[in-house]
Amino acid sequence: MQCDEARLIFFSPTKSTLRIAEAVAAGMGCGNVSRVDLTFPEGAGEPEADGGVAVIGVPVYAGRVPGIAAERLRARVRGGGRPAVLVAVYGNRAFEDTLIELRDLAVELGFKPVAAGAFIGEHSFSSAALPVAPGRPDDADLQKARDFGAQVAAKLAGMASAADAPELAVPGNVPYRDGCAPNGLAPATKADLCTLCGECARLCPVQVIRVTETAVETDGDGCIRCSACIRACPTQARVWDAPRIHEINVFLNANHGARKEPETFL
Numbered sequence: 568m569q570c571d572e573a574r575l576i577f578f579s580p581t582k583s584t585l586r587i588a589e590a591v592a593a594g595m596g597c598g599n600v601s602r603v604d605l606t607f608p609e610g611a612g613e614p615e616a617d618g619g620v621a622v623i624g625v626p627v628y629a630g631r632v633p634g635i636a637a638e639r640l641r642a643r644v645r646g647g648g649r650p651a652v653l654v655a656v657y658g659n660r661a662f663e664d665t666l667i668e669l670r671d672l673a674v675e676l677g678f679k680p681v682a683a684g685a686f687i688g689e690h691s692f693s694s695a696a697l698p699v700a701p702g703r704p705d706d707a708d709l710q711k712a713r714d715f716g717a718q719v720a721a722k723l724a725g726m727a728s729a730a731d732a733p734e735l736a737v738p739g740n741v742p743y744r745d746g747c748a749p750n751g752l753a754p755a756t757k758a759d760l761c762t763l764c765g766e767c768a769r770l771c772p773v774q775v776i777r778v779t780e781t782a783v784e785t786d787g788d789g790c791i792r793c794s795a796c797i798r799a800c801p802t803q804a805r806v807w808d809a810p811r812i813h814e815i816n817v818f819l820n821a822n823h824g825a826r827k828e829p830e831t832f833l
């Protein structure tokens with residue numbers, strides 16, 4: 568099989584998954600790269616079923632595919648027998664059942680998974696005071712993602728059609744571990760630093776932030792804790808001040824500081 572076109576299908580609030588998926592596609596050397604961005608809620612209509620080789624990328628949330636990403640994949644994407652490369656990006660703790668869940672989901676949607684990789688991105692809760700995988704994916708990670716893409720292209724070149732591919736083996740357990748759901752926690756806004764610019768609301772994947780003339784209001788019941796609003800805030804006014812998130816971050820910083828490396832499955 569030739570790789571004439573790659574279709575990046577991704578959910579990536581803080582963009583590390585997107586950066587890895589782009590590097591994988593670059594390594595595959597497909598002439599044409601198109602995008603289906605599931606990070607935001609728009610896109611009602613017929614599920615998307617075109618394109619060449621799919622590169623499906625999700626972050627790891629509690630060792631699982633984020634629920635909202637699975638929901639949007641089911642609503643907006645169909646495989647139609649196309650080959651799929653699966654990408655999970657995690658914050659240097661563990662990816663656990665994410666790849667096996669993503670493989671099962673891809674098969675359910677009609678894709679033929681041919682390769683998978685788990686890569687590392689800076690943890691969503693990482694801060695300057697308590698960094699977790701800061702700066703990742705870095706140049707070495709992106710090079711490994713490109714190398715993986717080249718291996719995928721070589722594997723595809725050796726196949727007459729995606730239908731020939733045996734079931735892809737990836738680590739993980741079924742039934743999957745418990746995932747995480749909104750739990751009422753959400754970032755706070757420091758009123759003295761906030762300029763009410765609205766960037767946080769614009770970039771919220773679940774649209775739970777509302778900017779009024781005087782304040783930023785967040786519906787914590789819907790927040791997925793992705794931290795996109797914190798990364799995007801131009802004045803550092805969005806912060807995690809929830810004690811539970813601080814505890815998690817202290818734990819991650821103390822126990823998951825040792826650098827992990829990408830793992831690939833072909």
Ligand SMILES: Cc1cc2nc3c(=O)[nH]c(=O)nc-3n(C[C@H](O)[C@H](O)[C@H](O)COP(=O)(O)O)c2cc1C
Pocket residue numbers: 578579580581582583584585625626627628629630631656657658659660661662687688689690691692747791792793794
């Ligand atoms: C709610 C939540 C749960 C997470 N769970 C895990 C996890 O189980 N293991 C891990 O290593 N990283 C975990 N992370 C970190 C993300 O997987 C990591 O930051 C990833 O790079 C985010 O991808 P993105 O930049 O594409 O949004 C979690 C992040 C969030 C927001």
